[in-house]
Amino acid sequence: MTNPSKKPKGAEISRRDILKSGAALATLTLAPGVTLMAFGGKASASEDMPADGLKPGARWGLLIDAGKCPEDCSACVAACSTEQGWENNGLDTDPQWIRKVTLKETATGRTNSLPVMCQHCENPPCVDVCPTGASFKREDGIVLVNRHTCIGCRYCMMACPFKARSFVAAPVTGQKSYSPRGVGTVEGCNLCVHKIDRGDGTTACVEACTATGNNAMMFGDLNDPQSEIAIAVATYASQELRADLGLGLGVRYQNI
Amino acid sequence: MERITYRELRSTPKVWGLMALCAAFVGAAGIEVFYLAKYGPIITGLNNQIVWGVPHVFAIFLIVAASGALNVSSIGSVFGKMAYKPVARMANLLAVALLIGGLAVLVLDLGRPERLIMAMYTYNFTSIFAWNILLYSGFIGVVAIYLYALMARGVSPKALKAAALLAFIWRLALTTGTGSIFGWLVARTAYDTAIMAPMFIAMSFSFGMAMFMLVMILTTSITHRVYSPELRTRQARLLGVFVAAVLYFVIVYHLSNIYLAKKTAYESWILLNGGIYTWLFWGGQVLIGSILPMILLFHPKIDTKKGYVLLAALLVVVGGFAQLYVIIVGGQAYPLEIFPGFEVSSSFSDGVVNSYTPKLGEFALGFGGIALALMIAGLGMKFLRIVPENLSDDNVDPAVLAD
Numbered sequence: 001m002t003n004p005s006k007k008p009k010g011a012e013i014s015r016r017d018i019l020k021s022g023a024a025l026a027t028l029t030l031a032p033g034v035t036l037m038a039f040g041g042k043a044s045a046s047e048d049m050p051a052d053g054l055k056p057g058a059r060w061g062l063l064i065d066a067g068k069c070p071e072d073c074s075a076c077v078a079a080c081s082t083e084q085g086w087e088n089n090g091l092d093t094d095p096q097w098i099r100k101v102t103l104k105e106t107a108t109g110r111t112n113s114l115p116v117m118c119q120h121c122e123n124p125p126c127v128d129v130c131p132t133g134a135s136f137k138r139e140d141g142i143v144l145v146n147r148h149t150c151i152g153c154r155y156c157m158m159a160c161p162f163k164a165r166s167f168v169a170a171p172v173t174g175q176k177s178y179s180p181r182g183v184g185t186v187e188g189c190n191l192c193v194h195k196i197d198r199g200d201g202t203t204a205c206v207e208a209c210t211a212t213g214n215n216a217m218m219f220g221d222l223n224d225p226q227s228e229i230a231i232a233v234a235t236y237a238s239q240e241l242r243a244d245l246g247l248g249l250g251v252r253y254q255n256i
Numbered sequence: 257m258e259r260i261t262y263r264e265l266r267s268t269p270k271v272w273g274l275m276a277l278c279a280a281f282v283g284a285a286g287i288e289v290f291y292l293a294k295y296g297p298i299i300t301g302l303n304n305q306i307v308w309g310v311p312h313v314f315a316i317f318l319i320v321a322a323s324g325a326l327n328v329s330s331i332g333s334v335f336g337k338m339a340y341k342p343v344a345r346m347a348n349l350l351a352v353a354l355l356i357g358g359l360a361v362l363v364l365d366l367g368r369p370e371r372l373i374m375a376m377y378t379y380n381f382t383s384i385f386a387w388n389i390l391l392y393s394g395f396i397g398v399v400a401i402y403l404y405a406l407m408a409r410g411v412s413p414k415a416l417k418a419a420a421l422l423a424f425i426w427r428l429a430l431t432t433g434t435g436s437i438f439g440w441l442v443a444r445t446a447y448d449t450a451i452m453a454p455m456f457i458a459m460s461f462s463f464g465m466a467m468f469m470l471v472m473i474l475t476t477s478i479t480h481r482v483y484s485p486e487l488r489t490r491q492a493r494l495l496g497v498f499v500a501a502v503l504y505f506v507i508v509y510h511l512s513n514i515y516l517a518k519k520t521a522y523e524s525w526i527l528l529n530g531g532i533y534t535w536l537f538w539g540g541q542v543l544i545g546s547i548l549p550m551i552l553l554f555h556p557k558i559d560t561k562k563g564y565v566l567l568a569a570l571l572v573v574v575g576g577f578a579q580l581y582v583i584i585v586g587g588q589a590y591p592l593e594i595f596p597g598f599e600v601s602s603s604f605s606d607g608v609v610n611s612y613t614p615k616l617g618e619f620a621l622g623f624g625g626i627a628l629a630l631m632i633a634g635l636g637m638k639f640l641r642i643v644p645e646n647l648s649d650d651n652v653d654p655a656v657l658a659d
Contacts (some may be wrong), residue, residue, distance in 0.1 A: 088603065092303035092611075096604045103598040116594070116602075125443060131385035132378045149374050152297075152367015154307035155385050161443035162594055163604060167307055167367065170298040183296040184367030241594055245442055256595070 058140040059223040060191055060250065062206070063232055064114055066103075067255030068216035071113040074100050076217060079208030080117075083192065085176045086166075095166030097189045098205060103256065114253060115205065115217070118143055118164040118189035119241060122248025126156035126165065135186075141250050142191045150185040157186060161242050164188045191250075222250065258651055260342045262641035265634075270478040275634055278627040285624020288617040289364050297367060300618050305610035306588045311365040313580045314622030317463060318358030318629060319392070319434055320456060321576075323427040324464015326351035326399060328491070329406075330427075333420030339487055339652050342644045343472065348403040349636040350471055350629075351427075351464075352396055357629025359392055361621055384436050391430045398426045407641065431460045438583065445522040446587030451512070455505035459576065462498035465491065466572035471633060473566050475643055486649045489559040492568065496553030499572060503546045506579075522590055525609075526582070533586035536578045545575010585612055 080098045081087060088094040098117040104110070120143045126135040127143065134150035137143050145156075145165075157165045165188040172181045178194035181187055192203035202219045209217040220229030232238075238252040265271050291299055302309050328347035332340035363369050380386050402419040405411045435456030441447040469491055476483040510527065513519040526533055552568040555561065589610045594600070600607035637643050 090603070092305065092605065093298055095304070099602050099604040099606075101595075101600055101602040101604075101606050103595055103600055105598055107597065112598075116606075125441075127380075128382045129385065129441075130380055131383045131389065132374045133380040134374075134378075149371070149378050150368065151371045151374055152369075153385060154367070155383070155437075157304070157307045158588070159441055159443055161592060163305070163592055163606070166304045167297065167302070169302070170296045182368075186367070 054197070055140065055221065057223055058221045060140050060142055060196060061120065061220065061222040061229060062191075062203070062251045063218040063220075063229050063238060063254065064251065065216045065218075065254040066112050066114040068214050069113050069115065070214065071100075071102055071111070073212060073214060075208040075212045075214075076100075076115050076205035079204040080189070083176075083195075083204035084179045084190075085172075085174055085181065086187070093167075093169040095168060095187060097164075097166065097187065112256060114256065116162060116164070116241075117205070117251070118191070119162050119247070120189075120191060120250030122250070124247065125159040125161065129155045129159045131155065138193075140196075142193050142196070143188075144190050144193065145186055145188065147180050147182050147185050147187070152184040152186065154186060161245060161247070258646060260647065260651055261645045262345065262643060263645045264641060265475070265479055265638045265643065267638075268478070271634070271638065274478070275631060278631040278634065281620075281627030282624050282631065284620040285361075285364070285627070288620045288624070289369075291617065292364070299615065301612055301614045303610075303612070305605045306585060306612035308584055308588065309612060310581075310585075310614040310618040311361050311621045311625075312584050313577060314625050315358045315361040315365065316434065316584065317576055317580050318354045318361065318625055320431060320460045320580075321463040321467045322351045322354035322358060322460075323395070323431045323434075324460035324462065325354055325468045326423060326427050327461055327464055328468050329402070330420060330424040331494075333402075333406075333417060334424045339490060342647050342652065343468075343487070345403060345406050345640075345642045346472065346475075346637070347468055348399050348406065348423075349640070349642050350468055350633050352399050352403075353629045353632035353636065354464075354467065355392060355395060356632055357625040357627075360628055361625035364621060384433055384440060388430070388433045388437070391426070391433050395423075395426055395430050398423045427460075428457065431457045438587065443592060444587055444590070445519055445593060446526070446583070446590055449509065449512070451505060451509050455502070455509060458498065458501040458505050459579070462495065462502045462572055463576040465495045465498055466569040466576070469495065469565060469569045470573065471630070473562070473569075475637060476647075479643070481643060481645055482648045484647045484649045484652045485559055485562070487647065487652050488562070488565060492553050492558050492565045495569065495572065496550050499546055499549050499553070502579075503542070506541070506546075518593075518596070525590060526586060530586065530589075530609075533582050533589060536586075537582050540578025541575050541582060544571050545578055549575070588612075 077098050077100060084097060086095045086097055088096050098115050101114060101116050103112040103114070105112075120141055122141065124135070124137055124143045127137050131153060132149045132151055134146045135143070135156050136146065152167070154167055157167060165186050167186055168181055168183050171183045175181050179190070192200070195203060206217045206219040209215065218229050218232060220227040222230055222233065224230055225234075233252055236254060238254045239256065240247075240249040240252060300309065325347050328340060329344040329351070331337045332344050363372055366372070375386070375389055398419075402423040405416045405419040432453040435453035438447040439450055439452030469488070472483055475481070510523060513523045526537060528534060530537070549568040549571045552558070552564045552571075555564055558564055589612065591605070591607050591609060594606070
């Protein structure tokens with residue numbers, strides 16, 4: 001008889017060893033047709049950014065400069081759609097994880113444009129109201145929906161001040177293995193958690209924005225004083241949407 | 257004065273005919289549920305902006321009315337108004353039936369109703385929804401105990417009063433929870449106010465009493481039993497007071513909003529420029545649901561006018577649906593203010609009033625809930641000794657009625 005609490009000697013391999021070994025792939029089959037895959041990260045993952053993305057004490061966030069965001073550009077939206085496998089065909093039932101909003105200041109007539117997505121609140125109302133705990137916040141501040149425990153009550157959509165979530169109204173096809181979706185459940189921006197967890201150090205929207213040359217979006221660890229995003233928010237004025245609600249957002253805006 | 261006797265309803269064509277009618281509505285709701293399971297919520301009028309629609313209006317009406325129907329019973333057992341004692345059994349049965357009808361609609365309107373079991377074992381205690389799961393299921397248990405105490409022989413008055421008091425406190429908690437579903441939503445201009453909880457309690461008194469009186473008048477009519485005109489009149493006057501209480505809370509709610517600069521735009525929209533919502537507010541909620549019923553219920557000759565009582569109760573119910581539609585759908589239709597001081601536009605309906613066109617199937621689901629509640633109440637009355645057989649004025653203690 002083997003004592004299950006006692007590990008065999010050969011199993012004493014550190015997690016880092018596994019990660020460094022290359023593409024470690026863990027596949028967990030939950031149900032027929034539903035597979036969760038976790039990719040072990042790149043061997044080149046740096047010391048301060050572990051390949052599994054679970055950086056201790058991290059607070060992942062975005063900084064969006066509305067002054068650099070042209071009204072006619074929606075590269076971030078297109079990139080998110082492609083990356084996450086959702087499609088907006090113009091119906092009011094189509095999901096929109098990220099959207100471009102055009103602003104016109106009522107008092108002055110000045111116009112502006114910026115993307116809005118889940119703001120990854122420190123105190124997320126969606127998490128407070130979710131009856132099953134399907135809406136949850138990770139240690140690193142990313143707010144997610146567990147599509148396996150979401151019962152589709154839409155209370156989170158009632159509670160979100162930013163319209164960040166969509167309700168999947170019809171059966172979906174072409175899902176990405178790293179981004180499960182399902183009819184009757186609620187979904188929204190997951191801050192490309194799969195990319196963060198595999199150590200990409202960025203999100204699809206930020207990559208796309210950078211590729212256009214506009215550089216209106218920046219991703220990083222707001223809690224790391226050496227990170228580009230932390231230096232930027234410490235140096236230049238930025239703001240949260242609906243700061244009056246005191247939700248402590250992970251997404252900040254400049255030049256609104 | 258004779259002792260009040262309770263008898264099961266006799267099997268008459270009218271009784272079974274009404275049951276069959278209810279079953280047909282439940283069947284229609286079943287068809288909607290089948291299509292929802294097959295095609296998803298795309299077949300409804302819901303979209304990403306209006307996520308709670310007609311089924312929620314029906315479900316919340318029934319849930320609110322359920323706690324109010326119990327009040328009829330509490331008035332007798334908790335507040336000692338003996339005249340209400342003979343109808344306590346009916347009130348308890350109706351309360352449970354209405355709650356089950358409402359919960360059925362609420363659950364079947366979920367995106368994934370088959371996952372309801374999740375809500376039983378993955379619990380989030382910061383969610384009022386999760387609290388309500390406990391409050392709703394507990395309500396059924398508490399009211400069932402109270403009903404047993406009312407019907408069983410040899411239950412001491414002390415035990416009965418304890419059960420009644422527990423049920424009364426429970427129902428206050430339940431309606432507070434239902435109102436707070438909206439009251440605690442900071443995101444939306446129409447909600448985010450603590451007055452929602454007491455307003456919902458007042459609404460429950462009103463809608464519950466109206467539903468009780470409708471069922472009482474219908475049941476006593478088709479079974480040729482007596483509904484003491486004295487008791488009916490007392491209940492009618494009390495319904496009038498409840499309607500006035502709801503109107504009071506509605507006035508305070510809107511006046512408070514008008515006083516807050518950040519909510520004045522919402523108020524001018526809902527009260528003046530909100531299209532269907534403005535019409536439903538003034539025409540449905542205020543005129544049909546409040547003013548007209550009060551004129552009828554406070555009519556000096558109300559004691560001889562059974563028709564007035566019936567009409568008034570019906571109007572209160574219609575007005576109640578209008579009120580909940582304005583609160584639930586109207587509250588979502590008004591655009592979220594994410595960027596105060598800016599006019600906004602996007603492909604996701606930012607800055608515009610959100611549209612919602614309910615589909616027939618959504619009404620089928622809602623009416624199915626009402627029909628299910630009436631079926632449960634009907635079957636309860638058919639097989640249990642619930643309805644008094646001799647509820648004449650003579651048998652309702654005149655000394656008590658005089659107080």
